[in-house]
Amino acid sequence: MLTDSLKKWRGQFLEQVADPFFMETMFDSMPDLFFYIKDVKGHYVLISDAIVERCGLKHKHEAIGKTAFDLFPEVMAKRYTEQDEKIIATGRPLIDSLDLTVFNNRRRGWCLTTKHPLRNRKNAIVGLACLSKDLIEPSTLGFVDEQLSAATDYVRENYSENISLEALAKIAHLSVSQLDRRIKRIFNLTTGQFIIKTRVDAVARLLLETEQPAGTIAIDCGFCDQSAMSKQFRQVTGFTPSAYRKFFAAEQI
Known part of the structure; x- marks a missing residue:
């Protein structure tokens, strides 16, 4: 259990972090992981480079402010959006969901997705964070459908x-x-x-x-x-x- 002094020290340290986008930079170095943050209306706020490549974009700024329907096929965007809306409404995370995706070679495949709600200091939900990993081998071998x-x-x-x-x-x-x-x-x-x-x-x-x-x-x-x-x-x-x-x-x- 953290002591009050450790909690205070940790809070003070995090307030000193100059770059609030450090998570985005960290996940940019992990091409097999897809990371993003959305606001409560489903607009992308942060995305990793892997998503830029997956969606055929040239720069991240092409996705910022957009929704899943702007970047993905409708059937996928609908499922992603329904998941997001449920998380925002209930505050419950989504753990290890099997979701349809499209690999960089444009072949259909599957990924394992986890999403968590993001809250402000007043405990109100302001968005969500998502981390997704491609299941390349299971998809190729037909283990997922x-x-x-x-x-x-x-x-x-x-x-x-x-x-x-x-x-x-x-x-x-x-x-x-x-x-x-x-x-x-x-x-x-x-x-x-x-x-x-x-x-x-x-x-x-x-x-x-x-x-x-x-x-x-x-x-x-x-x-x-x-x-x-x-x-x-x-x-x-x-x-x-x-x-x-x-x-x-x-x-x-």
């Missing part, structure tokens, strides 16, 4: 329900074993572990963003009871739910 993306979307949207591997496999138009191999190739997790991770991520968010009791959170996140949630949560994070809430809530003060 719309059905697999639909299956992972289903987990993220229905983690509070009882999700069977058979039902997910049906959504993905695969056998259970085929689905497991593809999920593991992309996320380095079995399908069951992917479901648990999604639920644990939701538990962690609710522990910090709400004052709900652990038992209520357990049911809301798809666990049969508080004991089952605590066991899985500790295996994944190393914390009990109560210890996690106490430790990280103090970090946010």
Whole structure:
């Protein structure tokens, strides 16, 4: 846990950083990662060089102030925008979403995307930040398609329900074993572990963003009871739910 003096020191240091665009510069040196920041209306504020190249632009300034519909095919822009609007409305991050993209050779492919809301000092959401990584090998080998993306979307949207591997496999138009191999190739997790991770991520968010009791959170996140949630949560994070809430809530003060 950070002491008050360390928090003050850290805040003073960050206020001295002269270039607020240092993140953009840092990601420019990582051609396999796509980074951007948008405002609440979906306008690009910062983008990395990888996006400039991907969209066939010559300079970053051609994208600043534009939206996804100005840079990407409509079907992709619509999905990206729907994701953004949901994040802005709920304040909930999007973790490891399988999204359709177009590689630099103009071939269709898939990427793994994470987005987080950005807040001002009054805790109001003012935009979002996104980091995306191409899944070149899985895309080339045919490990990812719309059905697999639909299956992972289903987990993220229905983690509070009882999700069977058979039902997910049906959504993905695969056998259970085929689905497991593809999920593991992309996320380095079995399908069951992917479901648990999604639920644990939701538990962690609710522990910090709400004052709900652990038992209520357990049911809301798809666990049969508080004991089952605590066991899985500790295996994944190393914390009990109560210890996690106490430790990280103090970090946010």
